[in-house]
Amino acid sequence: MDGTLVDSEKLWDVALQELAATYGGTLSAAARRAIVGTSMAASMRIVHDDLGQPERDPQASAAWINERILELFRTGLAWRPGASALLRAVRAAGIPTALVTSSGRPLVEVALDTLGRDSFDAVVCGDEVDAAKPHPEPYLTAARLLGVPIGRCVAIEDSPTGVASALAAGAAVLAVPLEVPIPAADGVHQLESLTAADLELLAALLGEPPA
Incomplete structure (x- = not known):
């Protein structure tokens, strides 16, 4: 779905960087690439490790991301070409x-x-x-x-x-x-x-x- 049918990866970029900012950091480009296509649990582990905060609760981070990405998805999704x-x-x-x-x-x-x-x-x-x-x-x-x-x-x-x-x-x-x-x-x-x-x-x- 994401990145194949609809151009939603840019929306994920927004949400993930906003989450990183709430934790006082910035998500690296390497971590963002590693997240593409992974499960939510794996994605949150990557984010926490990248920020040097592995002790954070992945479920709490996932809940934050889910709420934010739902808001962004409701603004509209663009189809990928073809x-x-x-x-x-x-x-x-x-x-x-x-x-x-x-x-x-x-x-x-x-x-x-x-x-x-x-x-x-x-x-x-x-x-x-x-x-x-x-x-x-x-x-x-x-x-x-x-x-x-x-x-x-x-x-x-x-x-x-x-x-x-x-x-x-x-x-x-x-x-x-x-x-x-x-x-x-x-x-x-x-x-x-x-x-x-x-x-x-x-x-x-x-x-x-x-x-």
Whole structure:
């Protein structure tokens, strides 16, 4: 979701830097890059360590971030280039589609006002799985909910953490890096933008012609 479908990473930048400021510090660029695609718990640990304040309560920090990011999300979300058109094409073709995100359910519910609640057959949120990305559980859960073998799925991701999760699950991966470069890897096809993606490409990633 964040950075793949909608350009929300800038909103996360605002919230994270504001949190750091309330703690009397500034979040480093390296820490911000490390946060992309991670769970909320992992993100808060990174923030605290980066500020030299590892003793802080991650749950309290997460609650602060959740409240602030909800405010920012409600101001409106912008689609990433090509994302809306590709999602519409996938849905029009009747292809089962899941949203797999590290964000929590309350935030996702706000984002769905932009993404469309009928755009997905299943939604897997970061606070609804036992193990978050880069663990394979989120993508394996999505495939199970869709009733589709994971090997027949294409995951579209913007972060190394998300790519690692999808690869570990056994999905084909289309990577569209935004904030953080994604190293080249077997099973990962990279594009600069989803404007270059279509149904034919998704089918090719699975080694078959489109239906």
